[in-house]
Amino acid sequence: MIEMKDVQKTYHNGVTALQGIDIKVEQGEFVYVVGPSGAGKSTFIRLMYREVKPTNGEVLINNHNVAKLKEKEIPMLRRGIGVVYQDFKLLPALTVYENVSFALEVIEDSPKKIRRKVMDVLDLVNLKNKARFKPAELSGGEQQRVAIARAIVNSPKVMIADEPTGNLDPDTSWEIMKIFEEVNARGTTVIMATHSKDIVDTLKKRVIAIEHGRVVRDEQRGDYGYES
Numbered sequence: 001m002i003e004m005k006d007v008q009k010t011y012h013n014g015v016t017a018l019q020g021i022d023i024k025v026e027q028g029e030f031v032y033v034v035g036p037s038g039a040g041k042s043t044f045i046r047l048m049y050r051e052v053k054p055t056n057g058e059v060l061i062n063n064h065n066v067a068k069l070k071e072k073e074i075p076m077l078r079r080g081i082g083v084v085y086q087d088f089k090l091l092p093a094l095t096v097y098e099n100v101s102f103a104l105e106v107i108e109d110s111p112k113k114i115r116r117k118v119m120d121v122l123d124l125v126n127l128k129n130k131a132r133f134k135p136a137e138l139s140g141g142e143q144q145r146v147a148i149a150r151a152i153v154n155s156p157k158v159m160i161a162d163e164p165t166g167n168l169d170p171d172t173s174w175e176i177m178k179i180f181e182e183v184n185a186r187g188t189t190v191i192m193a194t195h196s197k198d199i200v201d202t203l204k205k206r207v208i209a210i211e212h213g214r215v216v217r218d219e220q221r222g223d224y225g226y227e228s
């Protein structure tokens with residue numbers, strides 16, 4: 001479960017990106033985060049994996065106060081959260097297989113088990129046949145599928161995506177959304193910031209709208225609510 005209690009984030013330059021944020025997301029939900037450019041969406045989701053710390057208030061992930069984690073406890077938090085970015089952030093020198101296995105927590109796994117886990121997630125994103133390719137040899141949609149495989153290889157409880165279809169054409173975006181729905185159907189909470197009216201209005205989910213750093217709307221099966 002993810003909970004924010006009266007959260008405020010003011011950056012060092014004095015910009016207050018978020019204030020008075022009170023939300024609760026239950027395990028297994030699928031949530032879109034929408035709003036105009038600069039509204040605070042990225043800040044909102046970056047608080048969840050402690051990429052940024054709240055200035056005031058509490059961010060609780062499975063009842064752990066994220067702001068109070070010690071440095072050495074942060075990897076444990078992040079192991080439970082898979083993150084997908086707009087620009088994929090793959091390691092260019094590594095193959096598809098290596099990009100995914102690199103993210104795997106391997107402490108107790110045998111080589112056979114590691115291989116199975118990596119190939120299972122590559123199968124889910126339909127990229128088993130390109131395991132030996134380098135990112136530059138893949139289309140944008142394929143690169144994003146590798147990034148999703150990397151995000152879910154540790155079976156996280158939560159997957160967070162910041163504009164995951166922002167660099168992709170509409171057909172490829174729908175492929176990515178099908179994978180997100182599959183990941184969600186397997187029990188993972190999905191939080192996705194997006195500017196895609198088409199996606200939000202077609203695949204109906206909970207919608208949290210943020211404007212000027214405040215939640216202005218929170219609806220089950222909501223609309224995008226802005227012009228595209």
Ligand SMILES: Nc1ncnc2c1ncn2[C@@H]1O[C@H](COP(=O)(O)OP(=O)(O)OP(=O)(O)O)[C@@H](O)[C@H]1O
Binds near residue numbers: 013017039040044
């Ligand atoms: N690291 C930072 N330092 C200072 N100000 C920041 C930082 N990151 C974001 N901001 C400011 O906080 C506000 C909210 O930014 P944020 O990136 O959260 O918005 P957003 O809704 O994700 O925007 P977009 O849709 O354009 O990605 C903006 O005014 C932005 O300039």
